[in-house]
Amino acid sequence: MRNSLAKFLQAIKLPGLSFLMAFTLTGLIIAISDAKVIAKFSTPLEFIKSALAAIGNAYLALFQGAVYDVNLTKGHTFIHGFYPLSETIVIATPLILTGLSVALAFKAGLFNIGAQGQFIFGAIGASYVGFHFHLPIGIHILVAALVGAFFAAIWGGIVGLLKARTGAHEVILTIMMNYIASYFILWILKTQSFLRPGRIDPIAPEVNQSARLPLLAGANFRLNFGIFIALAAAVFVWWLLTKTTIGFKFRAVGANGQAAKTAGISVPFVITSTMMICGALAGLGGAVQVLGSTYSLNTDIAGSFGFDAITVALLGRAQPLGTVFAALLFGALHAGGRTMQSSTGVPLDIVLVTQALVVLFIAAPAFVRYIFRIKKLNASASLTSKGWNG
Amino acid sequence: MSLELRGITKTFGSLTANDSINLRVETGQIHAILGENGAGKSTLMNIVYGLLNADSGEILVDEKLVDISEPIDALSAGIGMVHQHFMLIPVFTVAENIILGHEKSSKFGVIDIDAARLAIRKVSKDFGFEVDPDAIVESLPVGIQQKVEIIRALIYEAKVLILDEPTAVLTPQETDELLKTMRELKAKGTSIIFITHKLREVREVADQITIIRRGKVVAAVSPTTSEGELASMMVGRAVDLAPVKHKHQIGEPILVATNLTVRDAMGTAIVKSVNFHVNAGEVLAIAGVQGNGQSELARALINLESHIEGSIKLAGAEIRGSSIYDSLHSGIAFIPESRELDGLVGSFSIAENLILDLHDQQPYAKGINLSASTVLSEAEKRVTEFDIRLQSVSDAVSTLSGGNKQKVVIARELSRPVKVLVASQPTRGLDVGSIEFVHERILAERDQGRGVILFSTELDEVMALADRIAVMYRGEILEIVDSGVTRGELGLLMAGVVTKKASA
Ligand SMILES: Nc1ncnc2c1ncn2[C@@H]1O[C@H](COP(=O)(O)OP(=O)(O)OP(=O)(O)O)[C@@H](O)[C@H]1O
C-alpha cells in the first residue's frame, strides 16, 4: 500500500511540478500585464500587494469557472453552482479520448500527431448517421458512435499501413492527413447531403433526438453520457495494454522494436493495428462531441482537441489514468479561462500560455529537476524522443 | 599519477554493489580488475568517473582527497574513462564526438573544430593511432571507435585511464594492438585500470590484479597466478576452462543451406552463395574475423534479413521466405549477437522477456488474455532451471548482469521445441563462470541430438566446442575443416589464406 502510494507520488512528481511552475510563471505574466499593477511600480510594497491581488483574482475566477461558482443567480440552488464543473467535464470528455489515442500510440513507439484528423472523421461519421437515419434510442447512438470510430480507424489505419509498408514516418504522414481531413470537412459540409435545409453556411443538420447522448444532470447542465464512454475507453486502453497479448506486442515493439522483431513479433501488424485503434479512439472523441455536445457538425468541430491531446498524453505520461486526469485539468483550464476573461479581463489566451509552459517543462525534465534540485527522476523524458524513433 | 579508493560503498536498493572497496593504483601501473558479471566492477568505475555517487568512501588522487560528483570533476582531476558500452554519437565525426560536452571548455573557447582536429592529430601521432578526425564514427570499425574513446580521454590529459571491458568487442588483432597501446601509455606514465573477462589478456599486460566478488575485494594477486586459480578466485569455486566434449554418434543433416546469398538494402551481397549443412548432434562453428558476413548469415537463418536468396531447408522443409515467427516456431532457437539490442526488451520484466516469443501461445494466452500468473510461475521455473541470479522475476531485465541477461535469452530460446540452435557470439562479455554455463548448455543441446550452428570470433571457443569449423572470409565460406585443425591453421584461414583441402 505504502509502496504503491510512493510509486504514485513518484509518477506525478514531474507533471505536478511542471504544472506548479507553469502556474507561477503565468501568474507573473498576469501581474505584469495588468496596467493597475504596473502603475504602482514606484512603491514596491503596494506593487507586490496589487500584483498578488491580480493573480489571486484571476486564479479565483479560473477556479469558479472550472469547478464551483459561489455567485449564484437568484432562484438558483446550491446544485447550480456546479455548472462550471459540468462544463469542465464536457470539455474534458473528447480530450480524454484523443489523449488516449496519442498515449496508446506512444506506448507502441509511435507519435500520433493525427488525432485531429481522426477526430474529424469520427465526427463526420457520427453526424451523418445521427441526422440521416432514424433508429431506436440506444441503437442509434451505438451505430452512430461505431460508424464514427470506424471511419477514424480507417483514417488512422492508412497511416499505419503506409508506415508498415514503406517506412514513411508517421509524424509526417499524420500531419498531412490532418490537412486532408480539415479540407475534407470544409468540402463535405458544402455538399447536398450535409447542408442543413434552409441554411447556406457550412453546418450540418442536428442529429436526431434518438442519437443524442443522454444528459446526466438535467437540462440545465450539458453534462452527458459521453464521460462514461471516455472513462470506459480509458479502462479499455489500460486492459488492452496490460492484460492482453496484443498489448504485450504493442509495448514490446514500443520499448525495443528490434528485439520484438527478433522474437517473431510482427512489427508491421503492430504499427497498423495500433494506428487503427488510435484512430478509433480519437474518432470516438469526435462522435461524442457531436452526439453529446454540439449535436451538429460544423467546420470548427475539432477545435484543438486533437492537438491538445498530445500535451494531455505527455502530461499523463502516456498512462490511461494519467491521461484522464490531464484531460480533466485541461478541461478545467478551458472552462475556467472563459470566466476569468469575463470577470477579471484577463484574456482567455493566458490559458494557452499555461498549457504551453506545461509542455515546455514536461519536455525539459532536466530543467525542472534543476529548479527543484531533484537528483533522479524516472525516465519519463524519454517518452517524447521514443515516439520519434519508430 | 596514483589513484586510491578507500572504503567505497554503493547500494542499489537492497543490493550492495560495492562493499567498502579499497584499491590503490600506482603511477604508471596497469591494474586489472577481475570479477564475475555483476560483481560491481562497472559500478566502482562509474563512481570513480562521477557517473554514480558512492554512499560512502573516499577517492584520493596523488594522496590528495578529491570530490568527484560529476564526470567533469573526474576529467579535471585527470581521470578518463572508456565505457563498456561506447558513448559516441554515431552520425557525428570523430572530432565532433571528441569535443562533445566540452564545446565551451576554456581549452577550445568557442566551438573550434580545427583545434580539435589538431589535438586529435597530435595525440594520434604521439601514440601511433591512425584516426581520421573527419571520419563519421558509425562508418568506423569497432576497434577504431574505441580508439576514438581513448583519444577523447587522452586529449583531456587523463593521467589515469579506466578501460571497462575494452576487448569484449575487438578482434584478436585489434586486441593485440590495444594491449600494445596500453603498454605505450604506461611507458609514458599513464596509470590504467583495465577490466576484462579474458584471463589471457590480464596475465599478458597487468602489473597487479584485484579480484572482486559480490561487491567485495577478495584477493590482490600478481599476474603470474595461473588462469585456473584466477577463475576460481573470481567465481568462488573451481571452473572448467575447457568444457568436456563427449564423443557420440552424429546424425543426419538437419539444416541444409544451399547457394545462400544475403544482400543489404543497396543490393550488395554480404553473404555470397554459401553452402553448408549441420547434422543432428553436431556443432558446426562458423568462425571468422568480425564483419565477414557472419552476423548477416546468422540472421538470415531465421529470415531476419530482408534480401535472402537460395535455400534453407530445416528437416527437409524449405524455410527461406517464411516469417520470422514461423522460422522460430518451426524449430530454430536463435541467440542473437547483441542481447541488449536484439535479444531483450530492457524495460520489460525478466518474466516478460522469457515469453517474448511465446506470449500468444498456450499456456500463457487464453484467447487474447495474457495470464499474468502463468507468466510469473513459468518464469520461476526457467529461473531455477537455468540458474538465473536475480531478486525478482518482475524486475526489469536491464537490472541484470550480462551473464544473467544471456541466461534469460538462452532460457527463452530453449523453451520451444528445438531442432537447431543458432548461437551468435553467445559468450561475448560474459565472465568465465557464465561462459562455462553457456558452453555446457550448447554441448548439452548437441548431445541431445540437436544441430548447433555457433557463430564465434573467439578462436578458443570455436576450438573447444566445434565438431566441424567453417571459416568465413569476405562473405564466402573459404573452407570447412574438422576439429583437428590447429590454432595457427585456423588463424591463417581467417585471414583469407587457404592452406589445405576442405574436409567436408
Ligand atoms: N542503476 C542500477 N540500479 C540497480 N542495480 C544496478 C544498477 N547498476 C548496476 N546494478 C546492479 O549492481 C550489480 C553490479 O553491476 P555492475 O554493472 O557494476 O557489474 P559488473 O561487475 O560491471 O558486471 P559485468 O561484468 O557484467 O559488466 C549488478 O547486480 C547490477 O545488476
Ligand SMILES: [Mg+2]
Ligand atoms: Mg561491467
